[in-house]
Amino acid sequence: MPCPKFLLIVLxxxxxxxxxxxxxxxxxxxxxxxxxxQFVLLTDGGGQIVLKGDHDTMFGYTxxxxxxxxxxxxxxxxxxxAEMHVSEVKKLADACQ
Numbered sequence: 352m353p354c355p356k357f358l359l360i361v362l363x364x365x366x367x368x369x370x371x372x373x374x375x376x377x378x379x380x381x382x383x384x385x386x387x388x389q390f391v392l393l394t395d396g397g398g399q400i401v402l403k404g405d406h407d408t409m410f411g412y413t414x415x416x417x418x419x420x421x422x423x424x425x426x427x428x429x430x431x432x433a434e435m436h437v438s439e440v441k442k443l444a445d446a447c448q
Contacts, residue, residue: 374422377435382447383412383419392419392435393447404437416444 381394383402390402390409402409402419421437 374424374436376421377423378418378420379423379435380416380418380443383409383415383417383440384447385410385413391432392417399432401432401434402437403434404440408440409437412440412442414447415442416447417441418443 379392379394379400381392381400384391384393390404390406390413392400392402394400400423402421404421418441419435419437420439420441421435424434424436
């Protein structure tokens with residue numbers, strides 16, 4: 352029978368690896384829009400990223416070209432668009448292009 356300490360170490364490593372893969376730091380730019388009550392970044396490549404974070408901050412950037420920094424949850428098989436937990440928003444232009 353395997354040593355309980357060994358099993359505990361293996362379990363801790365597996366959880367650590369899984370938590371590191373659950374989010375990815377990223378910076379994206381695009382047009383910040385409020386669609387159906389949720390904030391969405393319409394990226395230059397035509398994609399959409401649902402933005403999560405401080406409502407009042409993001410509301411002030413609605414309709415502007417922005418650069419957002421945060422962590423992105425990876426796509427699940429049937430879950431689109433991606434979701435980003437925003438830590439910083441920077442205005443690039445007063446209007447979307």
